[in-house]
């Protein structure tokens with residue numbers, strides 16, 4: 001098998017809820033080890049796209065291949081195969097409130113492997129130290145700050161060493177230093193472990209730091225998306241993409257004048 | 258402007274915005290110019306803003322509202338003398354207006370209908386989940402290691418031991434009331450000892466399980482709905498699914514197992530308490546405990562007790578499932594968890610009483 005075969009392939013993908021179409025023509029592919037950032041205005045459907053790729057929301061049309069398996073019309077077994085390749089972090093964190101941080105990270109390992117308790121514990125602890133939370137392992141999620149919950153959720157998403165990692169706004173609510181450290185972690189995992197990342201983020205510094213390419217979802221047209229390296233789109237992309245990447249609202253030039 | 262201008266009735270075709278922004282001017286302007294136009298939008302209007310300050314929210318709102326009203330009925334609006342800042346704010350508002358989809362409103366009658374259907378829909382939901390739940394329960398029995406025993410223990414403690422005092426107290430009181438209310442009639446026929454038989458049959462076959470079921474629904478059914486509903490709202494259910502953990506197997510099974518195992522025991526104790534409550538009235542009428550026991554022994558067969566326990570088993574299955582299912586079907590937004598809890602209790606009690614009737618008929622036909 002060729003290692004540069006795409007692990008994620010969306011073709012004319014249409015996403016939304018029931019009869020409400022949110023985005024209707026998403027086409028992009030991601031190769032192993034690549035970091036792709038999903039960006040666009042608030043409400044443009046970034047989380048919806050993540051939920052669709054995470055197999056929690058049925059696509060309304062088009063095709064979506066994850067790890068070479070087609071999601072549209074997949075059987076229960078296929079769905080299981082797809083889910084085992086994914087690590088997902090939700091925008092809200094979605095930690096299990098009744099379990100400690102450590103137990104949250106251990107849960108997927110516990111339910112999907114036969115590893116002994118001490119091994120599971122060590123794995124979870126090393127993940128927690130990677131997100132700088134080893135001192136808070138035995139706290140409940142409600143005892144953590146918002147940014148700490150996010151980081152714990154990232155650790156949980158990585159716990160089964162999935163080849164594909166989906167992160168919905170990992171650095172929202174983090175201070176610049178922690179956010180930069182998180183970027184480094186993502187980069188290292190992508191380069192060294194050849195993990196594939198699909199990351200929703202609004203943070204421009206983060207986008208330019210980690211993204212090999214971005215997928216831009218347009219909040220206005222809802223059918224147009226731009227795909228490409230961020231620096232290239234900033235110079236030559238469609239107008240709204242350029243504005244987004246340059247932090248330039250419409251009319252800004254007029255008012256400045 | 259070359260569009261054919263249809264002469265409007267009432268509203269003027271040119272509106273001059275006032276230059277002053279004080280409250281009195283704004284009120285007068287609103288009554289004289291804005292409201293008539295909104296009530297009866299003309300086919301064409303010129304809004305003259307020269308000299309007025311659109312940074313005043315009142316003026317700006319008037320501009321937006323009048324423009325929307327006229328354009329909605331297909332008319333044309335000409336705006337004169339709008340400052341640049343106003344233009345750019347207006348543009349950004351328009352962009353939003355396109356992006357935002359309108360929210361459909363429901364009439365009161367439709368809302369009532371929807372609510373009524375929701376109660377029925379719950380039965381559909383349980384049926385839809387029932388296959389999944391039954392399969393998962395059998396799986397759990399064959400693979401007990403996969404069950405979350407921690408959740409099981411918590412649910413067992415709260416639906417069993419914690420519910421014991423209130424359930425026993427209530428059925429004791431009900432047993433007492435039945436005896437108390439039937440005693441005068443039986444005394445009239447000179448057969449006060451018959452009261453013991455009435456209490457025993459009612460408590461063992463019907464009321465013991467029914468009272469336990471209603472309390473189970475209020476305590477555990479609503480708690481399950483709230484727990485799982487909160488998990489739905491905070492995306493924890495989604496997180497489980499994404500980890501390839503089936504919420505039914507992971508969350509529903511331990512809870513339903515707990516109530517199915519615990520509450521038949523609870524119901525037996527509640528029945529005993531009801532029998533004792535009834536005896537209190539007999540005691541006051543000079544009937545001995547030994548006689549009462551002998552009466553129960555002669556008039557109730559073992560299958561009467563088995564019938565009561567079996568009923569409670571079915572009720573627990575229904576209430577546990579109704580609670581969990583309405584939790585899993587929780588919508589988003591504030592109040593959604595509360596609505597799910599209510600739905601769990603109401604549909605749980607309705608299901609229990611309907612099933613009780615059906616089982617009663619079945620047992621009668623079987624000659625039990």
Ligand SMILES: Nc1ncnc2c1ncn2[C@@H]1O[C@H](COP(=O)(O)OP(=O)(O)OP(=O)(O)O)[C@@H](O)[C@H]1O
Pocket residue numbers: 017020022041042043044045046047048049091589
């Ligand atoms: N459960 C739902 N049912 C119907 N529509 C929804 C639902 N959730 C979100 N939407 C709609 O889908 C659109 C996209 O939402 P989404 O959460 O994907 O936005 P987003 O791009 O992630 O925004 P943000 O940057 O604010 O997180 C919004 O217009 C929203 O109103």
Ligand SMILES: [Mg+2]
Pocket residue numbers: 046047048091168
């Ligand atoms: Mg989002």
